Amino acid sequence: MITSDLIRKLSPKHPNPQAAADALSKAAVRFGITDPESVAAWVANLAIESNLTPCRENLYYTDAARARRIFSALRAYPDSAFVRNPEGMANIVYANRLGNGNVRSGDGWRYRGAGMIQTTGKANFERTGDLIGLDLVARPELLEQIGPAALAAAAYWTRMSSGDQLARAGDIRGTRRAVNGPAMLHADEMLAAYAKALPLVQAAPSQPGQVKLVPAGGGEPVTWNGQTVKYGGTLLTPALVEQLRTVYPPGSPRASYERLFVYHRSNGDLVLERQPVTPSSIPARPQ
Known part of the structure; x- marks a missing residue:
């Protein structure tokens, strides 16, 4: 749904469209932003706030x-x-x-203001940090990084404002108030960005295929039984699988989510594979 082509369409001079697409896709999965109208309105508002690039006010x-x-x-x-x-x-x-x-x-x-959605004020930094698992009060500069900035934008859209709810109800103009406040600055520009984004995030309808898991050490993928299980360090649930299926549509490039590789084949099969464990991927032991 969120691709480098979409990022370039909304922000032609973006320094790293693929990194932005990856970070926003991961944030969308984590916070359940899967409705096409909501995804389009979300990225359109971010394009107005920050050109989809983490920045400070x-x-x-x-x-x-x-x-x-x-x-x-x-x-x-x-x-x-x-x-x-x-x-x-x-x-x-x-x-x-x-x-x-x-x-x-x-x-x-x-x-x-900081990040992609311009989180502002100590109380909002604290609330956002609680939602994404980072101490933004002690380290507000983290919102200048693309991963935390994308997560903060998703947290605000779904948990701290009515943006997601309004978009799902079809009130796209209203999402500008949810993000920018009563002034609704640049509402017309946001609507124009939304019109560009929506066709690119609407995946062609397809029959859901099977969910397949690559065994440890490789080999032929086996069909997942639909039961919640810890796989590659990620808690695999039916809800998460459905979000992955939606955010990464059939035929999309291989994606990385937490410690998984995600392949959504053109035939509808969703294939998940553990990422290799490297020293850099192991959390450092507290000193």
């Missing part, structure tokens, strides 16, 4: 009057406090909001 302003029109909190401060001073501006406009401390705390700058 740009708060460099040279026009004080324009900045004050956008951020009313600046009206109490002289130009020198925020003009050509992004850190000063962030600490003012985000002070005492979204779980942040006061201006002097530095929270506004530390927890300014």
Whole structure:
């Protein structure tokens, strides 16, 4: 559903479309973003927020009057406090909001918009970190990495906003409010991106094939019996298999999910194989 071609369509100058497609596909499986309308609206909103590239919010302003029109909190401060001073501006406009401390705390700058969906504010960094299993309060810079940024975007879309629910109900314009707030900035551009994305994420209907597991050490794949089992370090459940089948449609390139390789053959068979265990894939023992 999410391919490098889709990334290039929405972000022609993207530095690594395949890495973005892989990271977003994994995040989609983990958080159950499988409805084509939801996938298309999700990536369309991410294209508006960040061009599908992890980044930090740009708060460099040279026009004080324009900045004050956008951020009313600046009206109490002289130009020198925020003009050509992004850190000063962030600490003012985000002070005492979204779980942040006061201006002097530095929270506004530390927890300014980050990632693909521009997670903002200490409370949202904390909630997102809980959902994706990373301490984003202690290490907000993790959202500058493509894997955590994709997971954060999926967590927000499905668990912290109504984005997924609205998209499934057909309210695509409403998803812009879910992501951007009442201002709904660039809603028309998001809808245009959605129109480009939807045909690319809609997989051609096909008859589901069998699910086959490659034995340890290789050999001819054997048919999975449908029972929950630990396979290659991944808990294989019927729900997960259905998500893998949907996110990686028939004929898609080999994909990597957790410690598995995923092949969805053109005939509909879904083949799963353990990835080789290497020293780099073994978690380091705590010191």
